[in-house]
Amino acid sequence: MWRNTDESYGWVTILFHWAIAILFLCQIPLGYLTQATENRPALQFELYQWHKSIGFLVLALAVPRLIWVLLTVKPRPLPKTTRLEAIAARTAHLVLLLLTVLVPLAGWAVASASPLRIPSYVFNLVVIPPLPFTPSERQEIFWSNVHAVLAYGGGMIALVHILAALRHHILLRDATLIRMLRPHRD
Numbered sequence: 001m002w003r004n005t006d007e008s009y010g011w012v013t014i015l016f017h018w019a020i021a022i023l024f025l026c027q028i029p030l031g032y033l034t035q036a037t038e039n040r041p042a043l044q045f046e047l048y049q050w051h052k053s054i055g056f057l058v059l060a061l062a063v064p065r066l067i068w069v070l071l072t073v074k075p076r077p078l079p080k081t082t083r084l085e086a087i088a089a090r091t092a093h094l095v096l097l098l099l100t101v102l103v104p105l106a107g108w109a110v111a112s113a114s115p116l117r118i119p120s121y122v123f124n125l126v127v128i129p130p131l132p133f134t135p136s137e138r139q140e141i142f143w144s145n146v147h148a149v150l151a152y153g154g155g156m157i158a159l160v161h162i163l164a165a166l167r168h169h170i171l172l173r174d175a176t177l178i179r180m181l182r183p184h185r186d
């Protein structure tokens with residue numbers, strides 16, 4: 001039930017998947033809004049704090065998830081999956097897994113390189129210290145571009161991934177989506 005088997009995803013994989021997927025997808029419009037509210041500084045500050053808090057939560061979930069994925073078995077592709085489809089799915093999953101770690105790390109780098117040195121309060125509970133960077137505008141712009149490219153790139157890969165899952169469910173009518181929603185009962 002909790003662990004994956006050759007046939008089925010277990011609850012640990014399923015809960016990690018949906019928690020991180022939902023938070024990651026919310027972070028993209030939220031990150032965009034932090035940029036679109038420059039003329040409303042109080043609102044922009046609030047949005048930044050939420051964006052940073054949720055981003056650190058993604059990082060805190062994505063690191064143990066990555067370790068979990070490395071330690072656990074992956075269910076076999078369903079029958080009728082072509083070799084090319086299996087390779088494409090595996091590659092997309094690997095890239096998405098890495099981006100759920102790298103995007104928040106790049107965001108942390110933006111906040112750490114910023115000469116404004118605004119502290120990162122996570123849900124008003126803890127302060128996360130900056131990474132050991134010398135703050136400068138050049139560094140901030142560099143990391144801001146890395147963060148934006150990785151985040152929007154990840155969003156686009158996630159969109160293809162979601163469309164592929166829906167294609168399996170609606171057109172091919174197989175168990176791809178269902179087995180990411182609940183473990184198979186033996």
Ligand code: HEM
Pocket residue numbers: 023024027028029030031032034035051052054055056058100103104105106107108109110111120143144145147148151152
């Ligand atoms: C799942 C994690 C995250 C996602 C998907 C994400 C996504 C985004 C996106 C789409 C933008 C707008 C970029 C633009 O239009 O220029 C943005 C901006 C920003 N994010 Fe994140 N972010 C994440 C985590 C974080 C974290 C953990 C931090 C900081 C601790 C952070 C700090 C920032 C900052 C400072 C900006 C505005 C600066 C800029 O990029 O120009 N982000 N984020």
Ligand code: HEM
Pocket residue numbers: 013017020021022024025069089092093094096097100158161162165166176177178180
């Ligand atoms: C509504 C949104 C989503 C749906 C319907 C969905 C659906 C699925 C399904 C059905 C699988 C199993 C595929 C298989 O067995 O071959 C899967 C796996 C996976 N998905 Fe998603 N997904 C969504 C969003 C996301 C997002 C936003 C991310 C990452 C940012 C993501 C990352 C992954 C990863 C890494 C796997 C591999 C399984 C694992 O190791 O956890 N998914 N997804």
